[in-house]
Amino acid sequence: MDIYTTIDSPLGEILLVGDGTALTRLSFAPAAPHTAGLRRDDLKFAEAARQLGEYFAGERTAFDLPLRPRGSTFQERVWTELAGLPYGTTTSYGALAARIGAPADRIRAVGAAVGANPLLVLLPCHRVVAADGALTGYAAGLERKRALLTLEGVLQPQLWSTL
Known part of the structure; x- marks a missing residue:
C-alpha cells in the first residue's frame, strides 16, 4: 500500500506519495482527492520534508532521495x-x-x-x-x-x- 504525507511550502501545500522505500509522486494539488486508498505516514517522509525545506530556503541545490516515478x-x-x-x-x-x-x-x-x-x-x-x-x-x-x-x-x- 502506498503512503503519503503533506507538507507546507512557500508555494502551497505539497503532497508526497511513496511506496515505503521511494517517493513516487510530489504534487501541489489539493491532497484530499489524491489520497484515497493511501495510508498517511508523516515519519517516512521526514528526510524529504527536510530536504525540500532546505531547497525552499535557498540552502540546497540538489536532492538525495530515493525516487521511483511510474510511467512509460x-x-x-x-x-x-x-x-x-x-x-x-x-x-x-x-x-x-x-x-x-x-x-x-x-x-x-x-x-x-x-x-x-x-x-x-x-x-x-x-x-x-x-x-x-x-x-x-x-x-x-x-x-x-x-x-x-x-x-x-x-x-x-x-x-x-x-x-
Missing part, C-alpha cells in the same frame, strides 16, 4: 534526463529531445512526458522552457514555475509598484 519507458527516459538538469539553468524542449536522442518530430511527445512528470521539483521540469526562453506549461501553474526559477536565480524577482 519513454516518459521514464525523459524524466531521467530531467534529473540531470543542473540547478539554476534551463533547457528547451527541443534540446531535451535531442539529449535523449528523440527525433525533431517527437518534441511534442517530450513536452507531454515533461508535463506528466509525477515528481515536481525533485525531477525539475520547471527548468524546461520554450526555445525562445518563454515560460510555458507547468502542471502546478506558471506562477509556481516562475517562483522556482526565481528561487534558483534563473529569473530576477519581479518588482511590483504600489500606485
